[in-house]
Amino acid sequence: MPRAGLTAPPQPAGDGPEPSPALRRAVRGYLDHLTVERGLSTNTLTSYRRDLERYLATLAAGGVEDLAAVGPAEIAAHVARLRAGADGHPPLAAASAARAASAVRGLHRFAVREGLVGQDASRDVRPPVPPRRLPRALDVTEVVRLLETAGAVDATGPRAALSLRDRALLEFLYGTGARISEAVGAAVDDLDLTDGSVLLHGKGGRSRLVPVGGYAAEAVRAYLVRARPALAAAGRGGPTVFLNARGGPLSRQSAWTILRRAAARAGLPVDGARAVSPHTLRHSYATHLLDGGADVRVVQELLGHASVTTTQVYTLVTVDRLREVYATAHPRARG
Incomplete structure (x- = not known):
């Protein structure tokens, strides 16, 4: 049974009758x-x-x-x-x-x-269906600018270790398509940079093995060798790959802040409907794979989607881009 008294009851709006x-x-x-x-x-x-x-x-x-x-x-x-x-x-x-x-x-x-009523009167009532919102994806040049900006700050100064971490984190997000929770939850033992793969632990207790691209592997390796030991020494360390300045596991909120700072320095939007978020890199990863000819079911496995229907929203982004290219490039696209 719920605990009574935790929330104030709603009050009726306007001057109508009082609810019972x-x-x-x-x-x-x-x-x-x-x-x-x-x-x-x-x-x-x-x-x-x-x-x-x-x-x-x-x-x-x-x-x-x-x-x-x-x-x-x-x-x-x-x-x-x-x-x-x-x-x-x-x-x-x-x-x-x-x-x-x-x-x-x-x-x-x-x-x-709770036994207050005998049947669910709302069972057959269908709510309005919101319009499908296409994922926001960066183009390749924007991704490159974002990643290069992340590692260019304090590369040799007192915050050099954090710059290496920030570059490794963003390269990892884009290079693996990981959710932010999967990235900050990844353990060192989940990485196999020699083989170029990582074991990601996703929703519902499901794990998947995904490739780590060459750029991401290089950035993560540099962080593990040149930065993580110093960060780990500041605290208890622990098994997680990405650590904060105190040596503890990096939080999702901190990872979002890292991305936001890098996006601002790269001249990418950080506010409004087109603001760059951690999920933006995941969207970009999927969209660029499909643009490059990857099969949607392969992308489904890489993203860890339980259903291909979830992945197919990215094909809408790709078709939309193809339409734009066609409209501008084909000599008889416009009548």
């Missing part, structure tokens, strides 16, 4: 469940609380006092109102409406598990 105590208890229990057992972030919880506040207001306005009295029609109507805009609220974009629908569906699933 039963509805308030159900939502409070669900939010407590998300806080304690699911460990959702503060921002996500805030969004869910706001979404459920509007849902309670809709139910109260319709005279509904208990979740057991809600049917699929009421839930579908609520989602439609979110998309159309109502009660002084502007229309929600598909992505925001999909999140709000997810909050409502989660509440009803929770109510079934």
Whole structure:
């Protein structure tokens, strides 16, 4: 059972009827469940609380006092109102409406598990489908500029060891297609630079052996020989490849900061929709492989995707680029 009293119950919006105590208890229990057992972030919880506040207001306005009295029609109507805009609220974009629908569906699933209702009224209600967002990929010249910038700072100064680490980290991310969590979690024993491979430990406990490109292997080898021993001496060291200045394992947040600094120095965007992130190098890795003729199922294995459907989004990027090249290069592309 969820722990009561961890989250404040949503309050009804506007001047409509007050939601019933039963509805308030159900939502409070669900939010407590998300806080304690699911460990959702503060921002996500805030969004869910706001979404459920509007849902309670809709139910109260319709005279509904208990979740057991809600049917699929009421839930579908609520989602439609979110998309159309109502009660002084502007229309929600598909992505925001999909999140709000997810909050409502989660509440009803929770109510079934807790025995508050007999069946899930939201089971057949489909949320709006957000438009597919293509991955952001750098072109090859941008990647080269980013990587060269990362190793050019303090190459011989007091921060030389950190510069070698930063270059090795970014070369490793692009050269292996690793997720940021896989890169910072890699152990020295996972590396075989002689063979040019690394064992990456991915999602769901799945591990995969992937090649390490020549540039990445050279950068990692230089870091291991010339920088890591000094960093390890500053702390307990440990088995992880990439260490921070205190000798401990490098965190994902620190790796993101390293990339952000290098991107800024390379003149690449660090804010907005096109901002460079750790996942940008993974996207670029996949896109460049496909551009070079790699089979999508090979790329799937390299990325550690459980389904080829996830990988196929990168083929959309490639087709889009081919279209651009065709439009500019073919003499009869334009009528």
